[in-house]
Amino acid sequence: MPTITYVQPDGTRREVEAPVGSTVMLAAVRNNVRGIDAECGGALACATCHVYVDPAWMDRIPPAGEDEADMLEGVAGERRETSRLSCQINVDAALDGLVVEIPAEQG
Amino acid sequence: MASGETERPRTTPDGPAPDGLVDSGLVVVGASHAGVQLAAAAREYGYPGPITLIGDEPDAPYQRPPLSKGFLAGKTSEPDLALRSDAFFAETGITLRPGTRAAAIDRAARRLHLADGTFLPYGHLALTTGARARPLPASFGEPPGGVLVLRDLADARRLREAAATARDVVVLGGGFIGLEVAAALASPAPDSPERRVTLAEGRPRLLARSASPELAEHVAARHRAAGVALHLGTAVDAIEQRDGRLAAVRLTDGTRLPADLLVVGIGVIPNTELAEAAGLACLDGIVVDRHARTEDPHILAAGDCTAHPSEFAGATIRLESIQNAQDQARTAAATIVGRAQPHIALPWFWSDQLGMKLQMAGLLDGTDRTVRREKPGGDGSDAKFSLWHFAGERLRAVETVNLPAEHMLSRRLLALADGPTPAQAADPGFDLRRLLKG
Structure with a gap:
């Protein structure tokens, strides 16, 4: 199962096993x-x-669609x-080892 | 939990000493979106005592919105619905007890009695009991086989199974659930049989309770284009059955619709019985204040089951939405740990149907003028536009179609004391984002 690492704003790292077919969220x-x-x-x-x-992972992930890009604004x-x-x-299997950082603020 | 004696949260000022409260723990009734969020937030905010989350359904907590959308359309499978993982409950020390039904609250002894005859002591009790689908009126008698509602996962499984072989589907109710069901069943998977889908709504238009006439008209046009026959201003007059199975639905306008599946989507009834039996005030919902407290300082409530004061509405309202469930659950959790975090969130909602993303923010009540903004480049189900609803000069609600970014913007604008005027909203050359700065 692919492993994804989440990095908190304070630098804390957390590895999670993510089933293929789920999302990083x-x-x-x-x-x-x-x-x-x-x-x-x-x-x-x-x-x-x-x-x-x-x-390092940006090129390996399909780019944001139009709605997502608009919402990111x-x-x-x-x-x-x-x-x-x-x-x-x-x-998917190609995302094994992905690292994402979590912003200080959401919502 | 790194929480020592001195860091224990204080309870409400009129409650008893906190130690016994925390030792008895937090019991959450209803493993719903609100219930899971409440338990998780309480732990996140540092609640040090035991947390028990009970639910009367046999399944682990799951996401409800996809039940009437992707799950029904066969695009979302059951494992995809999971709200949290086993690891989540283990790590947060939240005891999940599915298949457990609450029977009665003993407020004096602070005990929750369960249907199996045992009880759970509590320091705080949180009611996140949600709502249930409103059934057909009793005057129609015992519904025959083929008459279904959609509220929980068991309903969704039954409906998905029935829909697999149904040829003539009638949906009763032109609210969001009815429309999402009609949309999902009118767009069958390639290998499923042709179906006729008819939707009957007693009021003269769709979404009478929850969307503007302009949006309802657009939704009606898209459903007709997708092959859904709409009968508006028409109630069900009688249900015909043959050998205990649904055979036809007769409408008050005289139409007789042969049917092998009738989906009843005529609203919900809040699950207030447990609270009512305990003597707590209920008025189309368990009455809570802006801190999600009932009149009993040890009992809180959140989500679809509550009647709560809304700063935005200036009235006591009950909302059926994920947003309200989650925001109010966080407020309840904050109250439990002694942190003041009043529930003042802006109401918002979304629906996905027929490839359209419909989003609403704010409340339509009292609005008297509407500005429509178009974004060129799409038509039919791809049309992109928004409806800005004002009460006088004050922005009160915004509906967007296929414009999620504009929905996000509208939520920030609705929260402003000085939002856009109707003239600004109507001016395509005016950049609304300017209002957010400075």
């Missing part, structure tokens, strides 16, 4: 990773699952080049 919520609120449960309706993807935390909504990042 779901794996976090189901495993008590703090700081990913995901109020809408992944319906692309709330922008509270914002993460920063480790730059309105996130509460700092908007970076590497900003993504984690509900839109589907887990």
Whole structure:
């Protein structure tokens, strides 16, 4: 099962096993990773699952769709080049080892 | 939990000494979105005592919104519905007890009696009992086979199974549940049989309780285009059965619709019986204050089951939404640990149907003018527009279609004391984001 590492704003790291077919958001919520609120449960309706993807991984993830890109303009935390909504990042075998950072602010 | 004696949360000022309270712990009734959020937030805010979450359904907590959307359409499987993992409950030390039904609250002894004859002592009790689907009126008699509702996972399983072979589907109720069911069943998977889907709504338009006439009209047009026959302003007159199975639905306008599946989506009834029997005030919901407290300082409530004061509405309201469940649950958890975090969240809601993403923020009550903003580039179910509803000059509600980013923006604008005027909203050259700065 692919492993995803979540890095908290204070630098704390947490590795989580994420089943293929889930999302980076779901794996976090189901495993008590703090700081990913995901109020809408992944319906692309709330922008509270914002993460920063480790730059080394940006090319290996399909780019954000139009709606996601628009919503990233309105996130509460700092908007970076590497900003993504984690509900839109589907887990597959190629994502084993992915590292994402959690912003200081959500929602 | 790194919480020592001195860090124990204080209870409400009129409650007894905190030690006994924390030792008895927090018992949450209802393993719903609100219940799970409440338990999780209490732990996150540092609640040091035991937390027990009971639910009367046999399954671990699951996400409800997909039940009427992806799950019914066959795109979402049961494992995908999980709200949290076993690891989550183990790590947070929250004892999950599915298949456990609460029977009565003994407020004097602070005990929750369970249907199996045992009881749980509590320091704080949180009621997140949700709501149940409103059944057909009793005047229709015992419903025959083929008449279903949709509220929980068991309902969704039954409905998905029945829909697999149904040819003639009638949906009763033009609210969000009825529309999402009609949408899911009108767009069948390639290998399923052709179905006729008809939706009957007693009021003259769709979404009469929850959306503007303009949005309802758009939704109606999309459903008709998807092949859903709409009968508006028409109630069910009688249900015909043959050998204990549904055969047809007769409407008050005289129409007779042959049917092998009738889905009843005519609203919900809040589950207030446990609270009522304990003598707690209930008025279409368990009455709570802005801190999610009932009149008993040891008992709180959150989610669809509550009637609560809304700062935004300026009235006591009951909301059926994930947003309210989660925000109010966090408020309740904060109250339990002695942190003041009043429930003042802006109401918002979404629905996905027929490829459309519908989102609403704020409340329509009292609005008297509407500004429509178009974004070119799509038509039919791809049309992108928003409806900005004002009471006088004050922005009160915004509905967006296929514009999730504008929905996000509208929520921030609705929270402003000085939001956009109707003239600003109507001006395509005016950048609404300017209002958020400075």
